[in-house]
Amino acid sequence: MPQLEVDGATLTYDDEGPRDGDGVPVVFVHGWTANRRRWDHQVAHFAASRRVIRFDLRGHGESGGAGVKTVQELAGDLLALLDHLEIERFVLVGHSMGGMISQTVALSHPDRVERLVLVNSIARMTYSRGRGLLMAASTLVPFKLFVATNIQRAFAPGYPKDEIRAYIKSSADTPREVVMTLYGAMRAFDVLDRVGEIRTPTLMIHGYYDIQLPVKQMLRMAKAYPDATVRILDAGHELPVEKPAELTAAIDAFVSAKPS
Template sequence: MPQLEVDGARLTYDDEGPREGGGVPLVFVHGWTADRHRWDHQTAHFSATRRVVRLDLRGHGESEGSGRRSIAELAGDVMALLDHLGLERFVLVGHSMGGMISQTIALAHPERVERLVLVDSISRMTYSRARGLLMAASTLVPFRLFVEANIRRAFAPGYPRERIRQYVRESAATPREVVMTCYGAMRDFDVLDRVHEIRVPVLLVHGYHDIQLPLSQMLRMAKEYPDAQVRIVDAGHELPVEKPEELTALLEPFVTAS
């Protein structure tokens, strides 16, 4: 798999699909403690006809490196990769923390973002009581229990337990320092008062049962976007793996319009 050295980290990425004639490239950015394989269904579908780029953020998946302390720094990593690949314009698709990164890129580089898709993401991190308690407990309980509590509550009721256990194992393999610094970066993230500056078409897709980043917070954000479409799916926070076919079907008409 290709890798790129960026500011003390080695980023692993995939660059698939035709280079010519397929439309503006798609760039997929995963969320906290996840990896680029969250986008397996979408990558397999879209790379048949257009260029698709996805990466493991530093310290996640098969990428190396210590954590970043701000979403802006994580966005800088993504832009370093896109510059390396020579992508001048692209459609950004971000899930959860990846959506925060994508919004940051859209604000910093509006001339390069063709369209924006935010999946189970928000513009201002607001903690529910339960989320606040988890954060407070993060330094008091064993690391694996902290990660497990966060991941288990990310899925809608009825999602297969063995699949959840698989994602718990994968998330717990992310280095503690990366997990906690990225958690802090999300806690400090707030661009709600600036999203009106993002003038490109935006698609907001959210799980109805998402208790990590609740639907009400996404709808508050949606009102601030000048040109936004909203789609609600019967899923939890991990929509790319809970309902991969449905998400791909929602993305298809939006991204192919670019």
């Protein structure tokens, strides 16, 4: 698998599909404690007709390195990879923290992002007093319990327990330093007052049962976007694996639509 050295990190990535395919490349960015395989269904679909890029964030999956403390620094990794691949313009699809990274890129390089898809993502994390205390307390429990509790909550009621256990194990393999530092980075992330600057056509697609990043917070963000389409699916926080076919179809319809 190809790799790129970026500021002390080794980024592992996939570059698939025809170089002369339909439209600009589609770039997929996974979320906190996940890896690039989260996008298997979507990549298999899009790589049949256009170039597709996905990568493991530093410290996740098969990428090495740590040290980053902000979402902005992760956005820098993504841009370094795209510059290395000589990809100037692209469709950007980000899940959860990957959506935060994607918004950061759309704000800093609006001329490069043709369309933006935010999956289960928000522009500012807002906690009620009670939930804030609960989340703060969760960081005091043993690391594996902290990870397991967060991943368990990410899926809608009724999702197969054996599959949830597999995702918990995968997430717990992410180094503790990376998990906890980027947990803090997500809590500190806040571009809600700036999203009105994003003129890029944007699809916001969210799970109705998402309690990690609730629908209400996404709708608050959507109100501020000049050009946003909103879709709500019958799922939790992990749309790429809970509703893969529905998510893929929604993204395809959005990125394939002719400009109005």
